Amino acid sequence: MTQSRDYGSDTHKERASAWFGQLRDELCAALEAIEDDVTGPNRTSGGAPGSFERTAWERPDEDGKSGGGGVMSVIYGRVFEKGGVNVSTVEGEFSEEFSARIPGAEKDPGFWASGISVVIHPCSPLTPAAHMNTRMIVTTQGWFGGGGDMTPVFPDDQETETFHAAYRSACDSFDPDFYPKFKKWCDEYFYLPHRDERRGVGGIFFDELNTGDWEADFAFTQAVGRAFVEVYPKLVRAKMDADWTDEQRRQQLIKRGRYVEFNLLYDRGTMFGLKTGGNTEAILMSMPPEVIWP
Numbered sequence: 001m002t003q004s005r006d007y008g009s010d011t012h013k014e015r016a017s018a019w020f021g022q023l024r025d026e027l028c029a030a031l032e033a034i035e036d037d038v039t040g041p042n043r044t045s046g047g048a049p050g051s052f053e054r055t056a057w058e059r060p061d062e063d064g065k066s067g068g069g070g071v072m073s074v075i076y077g078r079v080f081e082k083g084g085v086n087v088s089t090v091e092g093e094f095s096e097e098f099s100a101r102i103p104g105a106e107k108d109p110g111f112w113a114s115g116i117s118v119v120i121h122p123c124s125p126l127t128p129a130a131h132m133n134t135r136m137i138v139t140t141q142g143w144f145g146g147g148g149d150m151t152p153v154f155p156d157d158q159e160t161e162t163f164h165a166a167y168r169s170a171c172d173s174f175d176p177d178f179y180p181k182f183k184k185w186c187d188e189y190f191y192l193p194h195r196d197e198r199r200g201v202g203g204i205f206f207d208e209l210n211t212g213d214w215e216a217d218f219a220f221t222q223a224v225g226r227a228f229v230e231v232y233p234k235l236v237r238a239k240m241d242a243d244w245t246d247e248q249r250r251q252q253l254i255k256r257g258r259y260v261e262f263n264l265l266y267d268r269g270t271m272f273g274l275k276t277g278g279n280t281e282a283i284l285m286s287m288p289p290e291v292i293w294p
Contacts, residue, residue, distance in 0.1 A: 007214055008112060008138030016136040016218065017089045017114040023134075023225045024087045024116055028052045028073055030233045031085075031120070035077045040124075040241030050077015052085065057279040059090050067092040072282040076289075079240050081123040084285035089114040090276060098275045103208060104139035112138040113276070115146070116225065117269065119286040120232075121259075125252030126239045128152035128159065128200070129259065131286070132228040133269060134221045142214075144221045145207035147182065148228045149190055150235075151200030151259060153252045159235055160201045166231035167204045170223040174216065182206045192262055199262050256288040263287070 035049035058069035070088025077083075091112040099105040115135025122129060134146030150163050164183070171178035186205035191198050204224070209217050263270050263286050273283035 007142030007210060008136075012142075012214055012218070013089075013112060013114065013136070013138070016221075017087075019218075019222060019225075020087045020089075020114055020116040020134070023222075023229065024071075024073065024085050027118065027229050028075075028085055030229060031075065031080060031083060034079050034233060034236055034240065035075070037237075038079050038240050040243065047078060050075045050080060052083075057282065059088075059092070059277050059279070067277065070279065070282060072279065072285060074285065077123075079123060079127075079236065081121050082289040083120040084118065084282075086117045086282045086285055087115070088117075088278065088282070090278065092276065095275065102137075102139060103143070104141035107140045110139065111276070113272075117282075117285070118228070121256065121288045122236065122240075124240060124242065125153045125244050125248040126242050127236055129256070129288075130228075130232050132225070132232075134225050136218075136221070141210065143208045143210040144217050145209060146221060146224055147186055147203060147205035148224065148232075149186055149200055149203035149205070150232075151255070153248070153255045155201055159238070162235065163201070163203065163231055166227040167224070170220075170227040171204065173223065174220045178206075178220075179204065190262065192258060192266070194261075194265075195258070197258075199258055250292070253290060253292040254294055256291040257293050259286070259288060260291055 032051050035051070052073040052075045055072045056069065057072065059067040068088070068090035070086060073085045075083045093109040094102060094105050094111055099109045105111060113135060115133060117133040118131065120130045129151040132148035134144065136144050148167065152159065168179045171182060182204035183202060186202045187198060189205045190200060190202065211217055270283055
């Protein structure tokens, strides 16, 4: 990783944070359009289309000054039982204990971070849950990270291939080594060792991306976000009007338990948010609205 404050120049920070907000708007619009168009069974709502409700929050630093903040956007609807599309831009200093875990922070605990985090839990057990995030972090070093993955209750080979093809295409336009490398990283990361099983059907995951070319790294990060916005709504539309059974719903609630276990036990993003004084409700937005452990 290139050690350069220029990677996190004010111009770069402004462009990255603006992009995350733009991506949020595009994705929210796509998901709200789905809520308007569904005609199938609406088992977990009164039938009214859901829309995103936005809540702004601020992060005070230790001196009482602004440490940035973000906007939490949450939808409860007839297609999406719960969905969150959050953006944040925060700055401050890592704790001494946490600084040792972050590249560049052991030299200087100061940091700046901006990103978008998406978690979607559909009403239908036939429609896959999905996660996507991209971020830019600056310490004495700077880098991008993120990715996207999908967690179906009932895996569908064609659906999985379509999802992966979108990320393969995004990766291949930058580096042919990206997709196999980041797919493997995703498979290894979204894994529950205490159950010896993967959380879902994977996708891509990357971190500490700094090739020395900020423009290229930023463009790739944008491509990762665009790939999700293009492919996931299409997969939802393919199954959103299909009926499902009570037993399929039960299996969905059990599968959601795996999601909870991973996010609370292993997820680095959850830990980063809590350790940097982020908004707790926004950080735990990833939790499903209903879940069972048999």
